[in-house]
Amino acid sequence: MGSIIAESKLTKEAEAIEAAKAQVDIWQYIFGFTPMAVLKCAIELEIADVIESHGGSMTLPDLSSSLNCSQSYLHRIMRYLIHRGIFKQISQDQSSICYIQTALSRLLMKNTANSLAALVLLESSPVMLAPWHRLSARALNNGGSAFEAAHGEDVWEYALKTLDIGIGSVVDVGGGDGTSLRSLVKGCPWIRGINFDLSYVVSVAPKCDGIEYVDGNMFESVPKADAAFLMWVLHDWSDEECIQILKNCREAIPKDTGKVIIAEAVIDEGGDEDKYSDVRLALDMVMLAHTEKGKERTVKEWEYVLNEAGFTSFSVKHIQSIISVIEAYP
Structure with missing residues (x-):
């Protein structure tokens, strides 16, 4: 009987400590903005x-x-x-x-x-904060884009309206204005860079020696190169769309020596967290709020889309960053 009373007392003390901590922690959420x-x-x-x-x-x-x-x-x-x-x-x-x-x-x-x-x-802009207020509506509707619910169009349509290494060549798929590729070519001047994106993007990209600017649709085809590079691109799209993009990338590189290099966040669900784990999970919430189908993926989810796209092997290199480097081989 004595042990039961003692155990009950300890339980009540633990509950009191937890309740007191909750009274402090809740303010972190109230003023989280x-x-x-x-x-x-x-x-x-x-x-x-x-x-x-x-x-x-x-x-x-x-x-x-x-x-x-x-x-x-x-x-x-x-x-x-x-x-x-x-x-x-x-x-x-x-x-x-x-x-x-x-x-x-x-x-x-x-x-x-x-x-x-x-x-x-x-x-922190009103445009990007608005979808967070529609996050519950997306969950209740079991689909759709919180961004579209807030603004009447998806994030890419909105952006379009608001915009007035043993490797000889690299195509940066979805390379935007070519910032990443310019850094690569500057550091590795022997590399011929191909900045590949939609026509309205590459047409206004600042020109740089060593870089060719090619417009097109990555869902249709990708320019030929020794390697394809995608950074912060695939997390915007569904598995099916990623598979199509990756298939086109695989077809664009040499079968024996080519590779696709992906720089993206990799979610760890195994409990092996690091200092960026919270940021990666927050990015996944950003994908949930700002895109209709996008998400940050686990290793198993990356394995699925790469296998479906026809790659025979891949490796994941975790670096001291939010992103990891995934190399996929045809």
């Missing part, structure tokens, strides 16, 4: 850019003057950003505090090679 909103504010004010241009550190009065904004408001914004680890502060002397850059804040600078500022501004 805040970090993105304040990051957006920091980018729009160009805080990181201004601090960097002044040698990487600035006092509050100097920063406020350079930004031409309220010193008291800026202090509160910086206090939050410092709490979140975006910036740091150091004591210059007994009377002044200096704000300094961090690796995180440098990612918010505009027009730098590894900047994520544009992506933050995109995902």
